[in-house]
Structure formats: structure tokens, C-alpha cells
Amino acid sequence: MTPRTKEQNDEIRAARIRQILAAAADVYLAKGVMLEIRDVAARAGLGYGTVYHYYRNKHELLHDMLWHAFEQARAATDAAFDQDGAPLGRLRRGLKHLLRLWLDQPSVYILYKMVAENFHHMPSDRFPGLYDRFRQELYQPVAALLREGGGLPYPEKRANMVIGSLIGCAGLYIHHRHMEIDIDEAVDVWFAGTVGIDHEDRKEI
Structure with missing residues (x-):
């Protein structure tokens, strides 16, 4: 398998972040500041560890969103x-x-x-x-x-x-x-x- 280029990795990362941020908005509308990383992961259809790789806590996630x-x-x-x-x-x-x-x-x-x-x-x-x-x-x-x-x-x-x-x-x-x-x-x-x-x-x- 041909390794992905840096540009491809950057596109995947950007798409994943958009996916996480969209899920965070949906969860925030439902739960407000009671939002948790696991809630966002479930909404995005991703593993908890995947979301945690990008955001260590909900405050970092909300800041970025x-x-x-x-x-x-x-x-x-x-x-x-x-x-x-x-x-x-x-x-x-x-x-x-x-x-x-x-x-x-x-x-x-x-x-x-x-x-x-x-x-x-x-x-x-x-x-x-x-x-x-x-x-x-x-x-x-x-x-x-x-x-x-x-x-x-x-x-x-x-x-x-x-x-x-x-x-x-x-x-x-x-x-x-x-x-x-x-x-x-x-x-x-x-x-x-x-x-x-x-x-x-x-x-x-």
C-alpha cells in the first residue's frame, strides 16, 4: 500500500476535526456544558480515544468549536x-x-x-x-x-x-x-x- 502524503494526512485530519466539531455542536444543543467527550465521540461515530487524540477535555473542544x-x-x-x-x-x-x-x-x-x-x-x-x-x-x-x-x-x-x-x-x-x-x-x-x-x-x- 502506498503511504499517504502529508497533504492527504492533513485533509484527513481537517475532515476528522470538522466531524468532531459538528458532533460537539449537536451534543451541546442537547446537553449544554454537561457535554462530555464520550458524548461527542458517540455522536460522531468515533471511538473515545480518537476524539481524545484531538481534544484532551471538553473545554479545549468547545474553545476550538x-x-x-x-x-x-x-x-x-x-x-x-x-x-x-x-x-x-x-x-x-x-x-x-x-x-x-x-x-x-x-x-x-x-x-x-x-x-x-x-x-x-x-x-x-x-x-x-x-x-x-x-x-x-x-x-x-x-x-x-x-x-x-x-x-x-x-x-x-x-x-x-x-x-x-x-x-x-x-x-x-x-x-x-x-x-x-x-x-x-x-x-x-x-x-x-x-x-x-x-x-x-x-x-x-
Whole structure:
């Protein structure tokens, strides 16, 4: 048998990590911080030793899962918000794109939820860098679009309301996957309630 190349080994390692992180997100949704490595191994269909080879404990695993989720969220935010059009229209499209990403990649939803909860029940010294980058690269773009939209007081407060309401409502569908969600309708309703502009008022977008 021909030995695998370094590139092949790297691809296998990357695929295995993606498999483990996806399983970790599913287990976290079911068990929260009570998640254990053996739970993730079972969900991924891997041996305990295989997962332990990559992650020595659940805190290392969650740390890696959240940083991977951050990179996905940042790429999605950049792609959705850096478009032509009025600020509030770009924000609305970005929120719809973000919700689709949450439904497709639950780890990104978990990231937003854990930041909103200030990483409650997690080691206090593990996530300050992630929190700071989240605020700068994911939260501030939302506040900036609200500020650019004009006529909207307290953009940072409204950004908190937009993101917080999206987290709360999306959780109903993410935790109960048999439920279906109309993403366009849901974001329009949340947008109207938190930003204060009705989704039928196209003059603002």
C-alpha cells in the first residue's frame, strides 16, 4: 500500500476535526456544558480515544468549536454586509443570511448565544479574546449599519435588541429541528420590532 502524503494526512485530519466539531455542536444543543467527550465521540461515530487524540477535555473542544464558528460567522458577515445598497437593506439581508447559517451550522448559533450569556458556566479566563473580537468584527458591523441608516437613536442598544431577539427566536427552531421557519418572514418581523421600521416600508431600504 502506498503511504499517504502529508497533504492527504492533513485533509484527513481537517475532515476528522470538522466531524468532531459538528458532533460537539449537536451534543451541546442537547446537553449544554454537561457535554462530555464520550458524548461527542458517540455522536460522531468515533471511538473515545480518537476524539481524545484531538481534544484532551471538553473545554479545549468547545474553545476550538467556538473559534471555528467565529471564522464562519465573520466570513458570512463580511459577505452579507459588504454589498451595495442602503445600510438597512444590507442589514436585513445580512440577518437573513446569518439565520440561514445558524440553521445550517449550529455552532455559529451557539457562539452568538454564549456571547450573549457572557460565556456563563465557562472558565472565566478562556474567552476574553474571542469576546473582544466578536464585539469588534460581528457586533459592531450591525451597530454601524444601524447608525448609517440614519434617524435611529441608540444604534448599539438596537444592535443588542436585534441580535438578542434573533438568538431567542431562532433557538426555538434550532432546538426543535422538526419545526420549519420562514426565514424571510421571521427576519422581517424581528427587524420591524427591534429596528422600528416596518418590513413593508421600502423607502428606508
